[in-house]
Structures are given as structure tokens and as C-alpha cells.
Amino acid sequence: MANGLKARPSRRRGKIGLIAAAVAVAYIFLAQQPLSPARTLSFIEAIPRPATETQGGETTKGVWEARGRYFIARGDLQGVSEVDRSGKQLWVAEFPSPVTVVDITEKLSAWGLLDGSIHLVDSDGTMNSAVKPASKGVSSRFACAYGLALSPDGSRLAVLFGLEPQHFAVFERRGKDYRLSYDMKLVRPLRGGQPFAFSADGRSIEGLTGDGLVFYDVAKGRAAILQDSSLRGDFEMIIAPAGDDSFAFLAANGNERYAGLLRQGRVEAIFPVGTDSTGILVEGPNVIIQGRDMLYRYKVEGR
Numbered sequence: 001m002a003n004g005l006k007a008r009p010s011r012r013r014g015k016i017g018l019i020a021a022a023v024a025v026a027y028i029f030l031a032q033q034p035l036s037p038a039r040t041l042s043f044i045e046a047i048p049r050p051a052t053e054t055q056g057g058e059t060t061k062g063v064w065e066a067r068g069r070y071f072i073a074r075g076d077l078q079g080v081s082e083v084d085r086s087g088k089q090l091w092v093a094e095f096p097s098p099v100t101v102v103d104i105t106e107k108l109s110a111w112g113l114l115d116g117s118i119h120l121v122d123s124d125g126t127m128n129s130a131v132k133p134a135s136k137g138v139s140s141r142f143a144c145a146y147g148l149a150l151s152p153d154g155s156r157l158a159v160l161f162g163l164e165p166q167h168f169a170v171f172e173r174r175g176k177d178y179r180l181s182y183d184m185k186l187v188r189p190l191r192g193g194q195p196f197a198f199s200a201d202g203r204s205i206e207g208l209t210g211d212g213l214v215f216y217d218v219a220k221g222r223a224a225i226l227q228d229s230s231l232r233g234d235f236e237m238i239i240a241p242a243g244d245d246s247f248a249f250l251a252a253n254g255n256e257r258y259a260g261l262l263r264q265g266r267v268e269a270i271f272p273v274g275t276d277s278t279g280i281l282v283e284g285p286n287v288i289i290q291g292r293d294m295l296y297r298y299k300v301e302g303r
Contacts (some may be wrong), residue, residue, distance in 0.1 A: 033059075140163055
């Protein structure tokens, strides 16, 4: 699940640019890309951010909201409960190790733990299954789940696993178990929760690794690291599925913030946004960039 970007103090005055200028930069960039078909983000409006509006994903430590579902972790992160909108507890689940990463669908929730295992829980709180990458041939000196994505139908899950070495691994459901279907050893490890997401159709995965953005094609059964000059160096990122085969993203590199679209392992749109941008939401064909006081709405369009 994508984590929120941490606000960082700016060493220079002003913002990266006005929205109009940002959109112009986006169109210049897009015009240079030999991609067909391609998609763009067209600016629609900027509206004040409601005082009660909260960012999707993890809002505070140990609290998660996604797909209209709400979860609260116990203080030691080894227990979690789902609650309804009124705060009524629906169920409680216990884990053998603290939770490090989470992904949530309408029918399942996936919990990656400090011991490297992934536990899947049904919507009624029943334990569905558990996956231990180390027992599936994914070997690391230190076991921990650093990134996690569950496909919309629950048939596949992807994990950023372990240290020395760190792996990007994909598992596919077979009956009540999951088998390893892909494993990539990474050169540069990352620590801390990293964003991973399946596309809405479940046919592709995007995620952030120390080697760069990884793209996995389910049908082809192989992955590639995205090489793009605009997304190099150390940066934080939020990734969200936008349509069947695309992903919207918000990236932070130092004091700079960028938003855009990824498709088939390529950058289709990228443009600077305000330094106060901290979140991204996808609502149907619209992508919303969340600023401190404003919401900036864009429409995903074909070109």
C-alpha cells in the first residue's frame, strides 16, 4: 500500500510553479514521448480542501483506510481490528510478528510482517492463508516485508522481501496456498514500507525498489526496472491504480514534488506540483493531488 509523503522544509521561497505552467510542462514532455496509445492528465479544477477530508491509505501510524474499509492496529502492531464508520469493532486478528506493510481489497486484507510472512484475512476476520517467502525458495539473510500488493481478486500478491539480498517476488494462488511465480534479486535494498500496487485489471504491478521503479507484466511473467531520467536518485512515492493498465503517482525528491502517469513500465506524463502536495487519490477517471489547503483535480484522457 502506498505510504504518505513526509513533508520536508523548503530551502527556497515559493512553489515549484503555478498549475497552468505545470500543465504546459506536462504537454511539452508528452509531445516528446513515442508512445501510442498514450494518456494524459488534463487539469480540471482546484478546490479548497475540506477541513474533514483525509488522505487515503495510512493516515496515522497504525490506522488504515482503503476501499471504504477502516483498520486500527494494536499498540504492539501484532493485532489489528476492522471497524465500521461509526467506530464499531467488526473483528480482531492476531499476528505472530509486528505489521510492517498492508494492502486491502474489498474481500481480503493482506498483512506483511516483520518476520517476512504475509497473512491474508477475509472480510469477516477469518484467517484465509499465510505465505512465508523463505519457505518458497526466496532466500535472504534477514526476513522482513517492506512492500506489499494484493491483486483485486486476491489471486496474486507481490512483496518486497528481505535483506542481503532484497527480493521483488510475485506469488500466485493455487487452491488455498500461494506458489512462487517470479523472483528478482535486487542490488540496492530499501528499508521501511515502500509503495506497491496492482493495476485495476490485476495484469500488472508497479512498485518502488532500491534499483528503481519495477514493472511486472502478469501475462508475460517477467519484470523490468524503469529507467527514466525524471525518476532517478532517492525519492519517496505514492502509487495508485488509474484505470485498467495505468498508475498515477506522486513523487518527492528533496524539496521537489512531481505527479504523473505510468503505463506498461513507462512514464506517460510527469509534471511538477506544489511542495505542499502530500497525497494522491484516484476517483474513476479523475486523479486528485492533495495539497495542504487545496485539492487539484485532473482527468485521465486518451490522446
